[in-house]
Amino acid sequence: MKYDIGQLTIDEKLKLLSGRTCWQTYDAEGKLPEVFLSDGPNGLRMIDKKTISAKTQETIKATAMPNISFIANTWNVDMAYLDAQTIADDCIENDADVLLGPGVNIKRTPLCGRNFEYFSEDPLLAGTLAKAYIEGLQDKGIGASLKHFCANNREYDRLFISSEVDERTLREIYMPAFEIAIQAQPWTIMCSYNPVNGVYASENAWLLKDILRDEFCFNGVIVSDWEAVHQSARAAKAGLDLEMPNRAKAYEELKEAYESGWLTIEEIDTHVQRILELIEKSKAAKKEITFTKEQRHENAVKIAREGIVLLKNEDNLLPLKKGNILVGGAGYEKPPFGGGGSAYVETDYPVRSLDKELAERLGENANVFTSPRTYFLHLEFLFNANKLLELASEADTVVYCVGTNQDIERESIDRTHIRLNATQENFLLKLLEVNQNVVVVVETGSAIDMSKWIDRVKSVVYLSYAGEGGQEALADVLTGKICPSGKLNETFPLSLDDAPVKNYEGNLFVDRYPEGVFVGYRYYDTFNKNVLFPFGHGISYAQFEYSDLRIQKITETDYDVSFDVKNVSSIAAKEVPQIYVRDVFASVSRPQKELRAFDKIALAPGETKRVSVKLNARAFAFYSVPLKKWYVENGMFEILVGSSSRDIRLRQKIQIEQPKEEQTTFPS
Ligand code: BGC
Numbered sequence: 045m046k047y048d049i050g051q052l053t054i055d056e057k058l059k060l061l062s063g064r065t066c067w068q069t070y071d072a073e074g075k076l077p078e079v080f081l082s083d084g085p086n087g088l089r090m091i092d093k094k095t096i097s098a099k100t101q102e103t104i105k106a107t108a109m110p111n112i113s114f115i116a117n118t119w120n121v122d123m124a125y126l127d128a129q130t131i132a133d134d135c136i137e138n139d140a141d142v143l144l145g146p147g148v149n150i151k152r153t154p155l156c157g158r159n160f161e162y163f164s165e166d167p168l169l170a171g172t173l174a175k176a177y178i179e180g181l182q183d184k185g186i187g188a189s190l191k192h193f194c195a196n197n198r199e200y201d202r203l204f205i206s207s208e209v210d211e212r213t214l215r216e217i218y219m220p221a222f223e224i225a226i227q228a229q230p231w232t233i234m235c236s237y238n239p240v241n242g243v244y245a246s247e248n249a250w251l252l253k254d255i256l257r258d259e260f261c262f263n264g265v266i267v268s269d270w271e272a273v274h275q276s277a278r279a280a281k282a283g284l285d286l287e288m289p290n291r292a293k294a295y296e297e298l299k300e301a302y303e304s305g306w307l308t309i310e311e312i313d314t315h316v317q318r319i320l321e322l323i324e325k326s327k328a329a330k331k332e333i334t335f336t337k338e339q340r341h342e343n344a345v346k347i348a349r350e351g352i353v354l355l356k357n358e359d360n361l362l363p364l365k366k367g368n369i370l371v372g373g374a375g376y377e378k379p380p381f382g383g384g385g386s387a388y389v390e391t392d393y394p395v396r397s398l399d400k401e402l403a404e405r406l407g408e409n410a411n412v413f414t415s416p417r418t419y420f421l422h423l424e425f426l427f428n429a430n431k432l433l434e435l436a437s438e439a440d441t442v443v444y445c446v447g448t449n450q451d452i453e454r455e456s457i458d459r460t461h462i463r464l465n466a467t468q469e470n471f472l473l474k475l476l477e478v479n480q481n482v483v484v485v486v487e488t489g490s491a492i493d494m495s496k497w498i499d500r501v502k503s504v505v506y507l508s509y510a511g512e513g514g515q516e517a518l519a520d521v522l523t524g525k526i527c528p529s530g531k532l533n534e535t536f537p538l539s540l541d542d543a544p545v546k547n548y549e550g551n552l553f554v555d556r557y558p559e560g561v562f563v564g565y566r567y568y569d570t571f572n573k574n575v576l577f578p579f580g581h582g583i584s585y586a587q588f589e590y591s592d593l594r595i596q597k598i599t600e601t602d603y604d605v606s607f608d609v610k611n612v613s614s615i616a617a618k619e620v621p622q623i624y625v626r627d628v629f630a631s632v633s634r635p636q637k638e639l640r641a642f643d644k645i646a647l648a649p650g651e652t653k654r655v656s657v658k659l660n661a662r663a664f665a666f667y668s669v670p671l672k673k674w675y676v677e678n679g680m681f682e683i684l685v686g687s688s689s690r691d692i693r694l695r696q697k698i699q700i701e702q703p704k705e706e707q708t709t710f711p712s
Contacts, residue, residue, distance in 0.1 A: 046328075047076055047320045049313060057316045058298045059401075061280055062252040066289035067091065079326050081267070081288065082231075085145020085161060085177075086111045086382045086511065087389030105242035106134040107340040108381040110348050110443045111509040112146055116163040116533035117351040117582070119186050119620040121176035128180025128188075130343040133271065133333045133527070135186045141326040142187035142232055145385070148221035149236075151490070151534050152197040152563050159510050160383035160489025163545065165218060167563025168639050170437035171224025178228035187231030187322065187327025192269055194218055194251055196236035197556070199458050203272075206239035209557040212632075215242075215667035216561050223260050230263045231322055235284065237272045242554075244279075246272045252283030265322045270386075277301030285315040302372045341393055345513030350618070352521045353506040353530035353582040360483055361502045363524025363585060364402070366409040367440030371399040372432050374468065375445040376414065379435040382509045383489045385455025387427050393512040398445070398485075403521035413439075429471060437465045437478040443522065443661055444475060447487030447507075462493045462540050469496055476500045485518065491536040493574055524585060527643070529618035531582035531688065538576050542568075563688045566635035580639075580655045580688035586617035588647070590693035595683055596676065600702045601661035601676050607685055607694055608654050611647035618646045621655050621685060628680040628697070631708070634666055637684055659683070664700060671708070676700060676706055 052060070056072040067090075068078040082090040088106040096104045109131060115124050128146075130290060135143055150166040151507055162434040163170035178188040195218045197205035199258075209218065222233070233256060235245040245251055246268050256262045267286045273279045276287055276297040287294055292607040300637045301307035321558070354362065375399040382388055403412040415432040436442050446468045452459065463469060474483055476497065483503040486492065498504070505528075519525040544559040544567040562570055565579035591611045596604040611617055622643040627634050641657035664681055678700055686692035 045320065045324055047321060049316055051075060053318065054309075056057040057312055058302065059670065060319055061285070061293055061312070061315055062276065062287040062294035063290040065096070065417050069323070076320075076323055076328050079141045079323055080129055080138040080139065081144055081189065082135070083145070083386045086387045087131055087391070088138060088143065089389050090138055090140055093139060103390050104138050104389050106138070107131070107337075107344055107501050108389040108393070108512040109344050110351055110511040110514070111160045111387070111489060111573050112163055112383045113160045114510050115177070115347065116169060116173055117353055117506075117508060117530040118347065118644070119169070119531050119642055120350055121173060122672070123347045124173040124176040126164070127347055130188040130340045132184035133335050133340060136184065136331045136333050141188070142189055142233065143181055143572060144189045145179045145191065145695065146174045146188065146288065148225055149192060149196050150218055150221065150563060152557075154462045154534070154537065154543055155458045155490040156197055156490070157199040157454050157456065157547070158383070158385070159386045159534070160684070161455075163221070165535065166533070166639050167220035168224070169533055169642070173292055174221060174225035174230045175527060178225060178230045182228065182231065184551075185326075185331040186328060189232040189234045189267060190222060190225050190230040191234035192236035193222055193233055193256065194236055194245060195240050196238050196708055198597065201236045201457050201552075202456070206554045207243050207554055207557065208554045210243055211669050212481045212561060212667050213557060213560045216422050217563050219255065224557050225260050226260045229262070230264055230323060232267045233262060233712035234267050234269050237269050237409035238481060242271070244274060246274070246279045246284050247282045248606075249282040249537060257283065257293060262312070265318045273516065277307050280315060281307055293551060295640075307318040307347070315579030317399060324481040332526060334573045338411050341513060344683070345467065345516045348510045348513040348517030349520055349526045350518060351508070351530040353508075353532055354521070354528040354584065355504040355577055355581070356498070356501070357583060358502040361441065361483060362522060364410065364443075364483075364522050365524070368438065369402065369410050369412045370416050370435050370439035371402065371412060371444070372446035373485070375447055376443070376486075378446060379445065379487045379507065380449040380509055381511050381514065383451060383453040385600060387455065388450055391512050392607050396515040396600045398443070398515050398519060400646075401515050402443070402522065405519055405523040405525060433474060433478055436475055439649060441481045441483065442475060442479050443485060443628070444472065444485060445481045445485040445530045448489065453489040459490075462491060463491060463496070465471045472497050483522070484601055489638075489679070491534055493537070493539045494540055498576065503675060506530070523686040526623055527585045527615055528582065529619040529620065530586060531580050531620045532577055533576050533579075535579045536577040537568070539575060542573055542575070566638065569689065578688050578690040580620070580622050580686070581690070582620070582688070584617050584619065586611050586613035588612065588613050588619045588687065590621070590685060593683070593685055593694040595696055597698070600700050602657060603659045603683075603698065605641070605659055605683055605685075606654055606656040608652050609645060610646065610652040611649060612648045616646070616648050618644055619687065620644050624655055624684040624689065624692070625658075625659065625684065626682040626684060627666075627677070628676055628682060629663065630666065630679075632666055635661045637689070639689070676702065678702055
């Protein structure tokens with residue numbers, strides 16, 4: 045290795061275990077190059093290096109990509125890969141070595157302020173897309189930082205509240221996304237702020253050593269979340285390699301522990317070695333920009349085209365073809381590109397207004413017009429609202445954009461409710477009194493309650509936070525230039541009251557997870573709850589037929605599953621077949637079904653494609669705490685193939701019969 049541990053003094057080694065600045069690693073008095081770490085994950089958010097020592101630091105401008113939650117709505121690994129490849133170019137251009145993302149924390153409650161930064165309520169979807177994202181970054185020589193390990197599922201008092209979660213739930217819900225993504229060997233993993241079962245993640249040897257290193261075989265650097273370390277020597281002893289950012293007392297604490305013999309030189313050298321490997325990887329990497337700035341924007345549009353979710357479309361109101369079309373609402377001129385906090389990306393790309401994009405695509409067939417601004421929370425609002433209603437009553441169709449923004453959905457706070465704000469909601473109701481053909485475009489980073497208006501609206505399009513290419517992609521979908529193919533990565537409940545987690549279950553020190561493994565659709569489906577839109581839902585302008593499900597047994601716990609999907613419409617479209625497994629009878633309480641595979645396929649009009657997936661033991665197993673392993677219990681399982689978690693098109697039962705000696709004695 046180029047950067048030899050032997051050249052470092054003990055003091056230099058200790059200093060290397062924490063950052064030199066907020067974003068840079070220590071340079072050992074010029075002996076080592078620095079590694080620059082920067083946010084992440086919805087694009088590059090970075091201090092302009094030229095201003096790093098200045099009083100006022102400036103943020104660089106980068107491509108504002110669709111947010112991670114949006115990426116998850118594409119259900120497309122190629123889009124996650126392309127997203128990261130695009131961001132990597134901004135990193136290379138600005139000389140950032142490691143991007144602080146992606147985040148794979150599970151959306152346990154729709155209230156979490158950072159849901160827009162996370163993939164899904166389902167660990168398989170989150171882990172699979174995160175893996176592709178990490179590959180996309182690292183194939184271009186930019187390191188990833190998979191975050192935040194572990195059980196950081198809301199923002200309220202995130203630095204201190206302990207997530208109190210039973211082991212089976214951690215293993216089945218909160219850890220598998222990390223486990224899957226680690227297959228791509230991210231250069232770094234970031235531990236979370238919160239304690240897990242009473243021990244800070246940064247000091248939790250069970251999480252950092254037993255799970256990450258020994259079980260998940262992670263071989264990169266474990267970095268702390270920013271200021272997540274409370275005592276540096278304890279963190280180093282527990283397995284944390286790099287504390288970020290720089291903290292005045294870190295060196296002293298490490299030195300004292302070393303001198304007292306509590307922290308051994310072997311322990312210190314292990315961390316140093318990993319940091320040296322990170323430096324080596326980052327400096328040796330071949331970093332080549334492959335997309336121009338304009339191409340990066342085009343990638344943002346391309347990805348945005350795949351993640352827009354058509355939630356409802358009565359009377360084929362969409363796609364828009366002709367007539368008088370009024371465009372209005374909060375974000376039609378400038379939608380929220382992303383949520384707030386460390387993931388907020390500043391772009392200098394000129395914002396495109398939706399009315400102009402629509403007019404351009406519809407040409408002479410339509411007359412697209414707008415009204416004076418009706419931004420919610422805007423003083424002009426009351427004055428302009430009547431004008432908008434007047435125009436709406438004369439329009440054939442109204443496209444109305446509602447949503448939240450980076451002040452409402454952001455790091456360090458949670459939402460307190462999941463409705464639109466009262467001004468928007470009330471105005472929408474008024475709009476519906478004067479026009480029957482309203483298309484509502486929802487621009488939020490996470491699920492919202494639509495109960496007040498959903499029955500009166502014909503079409504709803506979930507844009508989410510689609511980044512700087514969102515308006516172009518939205519216009520393509522609204523006009524049918526592109527057939528919508530996004531699917532929800534999370535359940536939209538009827539209201540917050542219906543959600544499995546709507547409040548804290550604990551006190552000032554702990555946040556209990558009493559719902560256990562019943563998170564998201566695992567809860568709604570098991571307890572037969574009605575939902576507004578189920579996990580995996582998203583309609584298309586095309587129709588698909590599923591047929592010919594065949595399940596071929598390879599071993600008792602390995603199966604090849606295949607089926608046909610046919611596009612029975614006259615337009616080119618994409619579909620996301622989802623494969624779930626149901627354990628018909630189990631000795632522990634299990635979710636009614638769980639996602640075990642998915643695909644995204646493009647189909648020409650009339651085309652049929654055969655989809656094949658493999659299911660292995662993990663697809664049937666639950667984690668048995670007493671047996672300390674993933675355990676497949678003999679008995680009947682059902683394979684369910686569908687277009688959403690609640691639109692199951694094909695099903696077939698299988699019987700698993702492993703040797704009796706490998707089974708517990710629970711009667712089956
Ligand atoms: C966030 C991380 C982020 C870091 C650096 C923390 O507050 O939790 O996700 O990467 O800051 O900005």
